[in-house]
Amino acid sequence: MSSARGSLRLLEKCINMRQLKQAHAQIVLGGLGENRFAISRILAFCSDPNSGCVAHAQVLFRQTKQPTICICNTMIKTLLLKGEYTRLADIYRQILHDGLLPDNYTFPYMLKGCAHLRDSQIGEQVHGHALQLGFDFDVFVGNTLILMYSACGKMEDAHQMFDLTPQRNAASWTVLISAYSKLGEVGAARELFDQSQVKDRGVWGCMISGYVQNNCFKEALGMFRDMQLAGVKPDEGIFVSILSACAQLGALDLGTWIHRYLKRVGFTLGIRLSTALIDMYLKSGDWALAIKLFANMPQRDVISWNVMIIGLATHGDGRGALELFAQMQREGFSPDETTFLAVLSACSHSGLVSEGLREFKSMKAVHGIEPRGEHYGCVVDFLSRAGLFNEAQGIIAMMPTSSSPSEKAVAWRALLSACWRHGEEQLAELAARCLLQLEDHSGAYVLLSNVYRRSGRHGVAEGVKKLMWGRGVAKPPGCSSVEIGGSVHEFVAGERVHRQMSQVYEVLHAMSHHMDDNGATCTSDETIL
Template identity: 55%
Template sequence: MSSSSRRCLLLLKKCKNMKQLKQVHGQAITCGLGNNGFALSRLLHFCSDPLHGCLTHAWKLFQHIQLPTICIYNTIIKAFLLKDQYFYTFHIYNNMLRSKICPDEYTLPYMLRACAKLQTCYLGELVHGCCLKIGLVFNEFVGNALITMYCAFENLKAARYVFDENPSLTTVSWTIMISGYAKVGDVVHARLLFDEAPVKDRGIWGAMISGYVHNNCFKECLYIFRLMQLTVIEPDEGIFVSILCACAHLGALDSGIWIHGYLDRVGLPLSVRLGTGLIDMYAKCGNLDLANRVFDGMRQRDTVCWNVMISGLAMHGDGEGALKLFLEMEKTGFRPDNITFIAVFTACSYSGMSHEGLSILDRMCNVYNIELASEHYGCVVDLLSRAGFLEEAKKIIQGMPNSATPSEEAIAWRALLTACCNQRKVQLAEVAAERLVQLELHSGVYVLLSNLYAACGKHDDAKRIRKMMRNRGVDKTPGCSSVKVNGVISEFVAGEKANLQMEIINMILMKIDKQLEYSG
């Protein structure tokens, strides 16, 4: 190779943008490297880079390669895959097969990933057949890609078959399979597989913990985390976020505080994601002071972080604080999103600041040009109803988009029904209740309407509603409470046996006695 060719290849390694690459490409042609496989591969690799490259230029370059190698095919397939151009990947893959070039252990995972993204089971099975035909089905990367694809299709039977038949399983394989079960809500099989794993690394622990959180098994999540603490494996950021989420939903403030202290002890930097998790946990556990302290101490914040803090204030009825924080968010240059406005509307509703909420609604539509989405309607209807604009609220509901789900429409009608009951608007309440009965069979609708009739002196109508509940088999859902004593979270529902309630009361009294004894 001549000195000019070597210099050209050296310049190719130093390219930082497409302008420089095109200049080096011109030199490569003049140096006689226009058909050099290595040089073309390097050029194509840079053009395929999602950050600095240009997919259009990469495609033009690829089309001028007379005899592309498997490496070049893999490079261009990966480029289109990273740009979510999945049909192009199959077009190139088919051309490769027609050219009698056999896919390798890099090509097949790319294609299986494309099948998963396209949610096309038929194409996935064709690629699976190709894996079997060329004998790569037991390859580590190909096998894991197959399991991932079938889990994406929620075909856990096929995924488990591939998993069980693969002799070269890795911890990644176990992690994918456990996550697949958790995704479809089968935490029982996920846990069985977790217990069978011969080696449990951080990924497997994280898959099981996040799987429990995804399926609202928060107690089980904390239990698994305690088991993990008995090992030498240190949790990562993702595991801590899952644990904080479990603490938030259980109201386990003591556990959440311990996790916060643990983060400080291990010296894990408080990222935006972790800080947001802590704020959410403290807010949902009722400690706004600690939530504010974490929020104020964060060096970096994103929109989600602001939303969580505003939602926390809203949850506790601090409408003025939520509104003040929203204005501060605007001043710092963050653009509010749909979730931000839902949080602000909720804060205004809970705090009786209906007119302020309607002013924010005007800003959302006219300043930020955000159209009302289906999830906004319940909040907007609640604001209008609390301000006394019941007929306007009804018109808003009737104008909901067709994309709104029955549950979203039910939320809006329920807000109107509640306001009608509070303001004793019987006729409009009947309209809302009738629509709610069509949307959902929920005891709350009947109870609200019955109470409204009773408050207005219409006792015969109240009895009629109660009789209707019995005839339709609608039971009032009992209230549920939970209490944490000595680190154990106990749950009980209204109407349970008195001895269970007395047991819990005795546990609380014992704890108080111990505290008094200690202080004495």
């Protein structure tokens, strides 16, 4: 008996499934195979994302006679952590069949599973049971009900659950703010944030992340400054979000300040944070520092490699991107769809046609990755840029029938753009016609108009522009931003909303006069902005 109890203690020391199975065997031989603590511990170990085994957990659970609600909860959690969401309902039915009462652990686990499956039908049944058993006022059950309804797209029900939760905590606000952000309703998310009675780091981080997800980068930076003034210290997730905003805005000063701050306070640069810094430096133009950071990373993942390859591609170093791709594979990393998108983009930016075709063919043949519309679009782009229009049309014809209209539009747009560069008027008309069948976007009209203008047919070019306006297709205004003193200033063509716009125009007029005095020409200030 003492050896069996020793085996129970061994469970706490297991680090892999082999050791766990050995300890389990000793427990069974010692007569403690039905010991509830042992069963719970074994099931809990099986839920480990790295070391666990859901199959072993399922066999053990099936062999357990009269499992307690605690054991059932542990099994549900195991399936949840392992992503086996479709099997949760079977365990829940067994709980009800055996006459066990679900508790405040059962309901949150089940509702999280329903959220992953986006299955409101089962979720509503679980909700009904929670009401019957008096758990409707439990804050943890309430929060997961908000999560479940919002994940299933039932925002009215989610908000109603939020309103009915009597003791809301920070997680309550975070779940609903996140839900509205994912739907693109940033205004509603911000309104909730402002109403929040508890603003911990999670709530701040959720709102900042919501802004970044919805491309509201300036607002994200403003929220970050407000958070600092409130005395709330950021965590890794917040730093990653802010560095992403800095990368998109080219806010190198703020990004560099964050990097120095992280060093000063001794913040550990994990894979996510290092990758975010590399991405920020690449997009802000400090290529050398990005390469240095990447070289010094003690650990990398596929995302790190992808970011670096994309960065090299964007800077026109196609050869460097391909060398990095080869190094990635030598170090044992398997490329994914994003990797190949980066590699093909690098070939397109650098005119590496044969290399691009080789890597495109290797996607399915060597790596078992089915190319998507974006991959075909990249191939069409580098073939068209090289003037290989027949080959480019052949690639478009090869695109799978399952490709979405937007994916097909990418390929035709690449072909149309190359026609403008090469003066291929007849093919441009075909490409524009096919593109407009897929999307009524200003880009097709503008590119076709430019093709006609290049060939000297200005009247036809103006006719295309008038057709675009007549159909009510608007051309998105140009936008640029500049960082000065840690603040990002944004300018949109045709707008005069910036508080220093009068001073900007004064400088532009002065520059224009200076250029005229020196024999240069300058477009009007309206065109510049």
